Amino acid sequence: MKEQKNIISETINFECIDKACDIWGKNESNLSLAAEAYALDIIARDRTLKISGNSSNVIKAIEFFNELVTAYDQGITLNHREFKNFLKNKVENRAFLISDILDEKIEVYAPKKYIYTKTKAQKEYINAIKSHDIVFSIGPAGTGKTYLAVAMAISHLKNKMVSRIILSRPALEAGETLGYLPGDLKEKISPFLRPLYDALYELMGYDTVYTLLEKNIIEISPLAYMRGRTLNDSFIILDEAQNSTCEQMKMFLTRLGFNSKAVVTGDITQTDLPSNKQSGLKEVQSFLGSIKEINFSYLTKKDIVRHNIVQKIVQAYEKHEGKK
Secondary structure (H helix, E strand, C coil), X not given: CHHHHCEEEEEEECCCHHHHHHHHCHXXXXXXXXXXXXXXXXXXXXCEEEEEEEHHHHHHHHHHHHHHHHHHXXXXXXXXXXXXXXXXXXXXXXXXXXXXXXXXEEECCXXXXXEECCCHHHHHHHHHHHHCCEEEEECXXXXXXXXXXXXXHHHHXXXXXXXXXXXXXXXXXXXXXXXXXXXXXXXHHHHHHHHHHHHHHHHXXXXXXHHHHHCCCEEEEEHHHHCCCCECCEEEEECCHHHCEHHHHHHHHCCECCCCEEEXXXXXXXXXXXXXXXXXXXXXXXXXXXXXXXXXXXXXXXXXXXXXXXXXXXXXXXXXHHHC
16 A cells, blocks of 8 residues: 555646657657656656656656756757657766756757757767867767767857868878879869768758858868968868878877867777778877867767667677677
């Protein structure tokens, strides 16, 4: 009988069906996750959510959904992956708030006005960019390393904190095979720089990107063509830096000029360099960390914000490589 007294039912009434459906997820998939996590019965009817079970868990679940409602009213809707991540953090630590990961707002151009961080590590990454001259972001595919760096570059440009954006990547084939590709230099290197273009188009729109490229306010260049330059008043991103040699990394880092900021991104588990070449990104971890203007930001598989299967693939590879 004592246990029965601890069983209660509470309801949450949503203002409109659109808000309810967005929070509940497609086919109410988010509700099943929450019901399992809190060991409760959660039933949706029209704009009402009925939550039944152990009183303490019901209270926790109501707090959880109220936070989602507050976030929704501020223009933030979590996708299924983000919902799952926030739920996990909330169950493990009741004091964990949605603002712990979602209050970092990055201003970009249309069609997306703002970009939000999705995990606590991503939030720390963005704060590191704000407070350091050079930031190294190291982590597996899908953790938002490049996307967030490009968003921050656009934000700096929009708010007139810099006068241009420079995006660079190593092009491993630049020596031998690249010469056999058709077209001029821009057409030859375009396939290697496509991920940077994709991020720009999504965050700024094609027309804006095209205009800024024409004016050279945005410049996209292979790493090999950075030698000899001094980059002032710029936000510079070196992407796929695990494929830079030690010599190239030194060359890139010493390009930084006045009122400039650099972000170096890469996944040290996916180096494509020849076996006799050491990755410059791997090397700098051992001796640049003591410089106060430099930050190393590490993202993990927990921060993957692509399709759910990407996290599972990363975990499977880690397990496989561990056996080897």
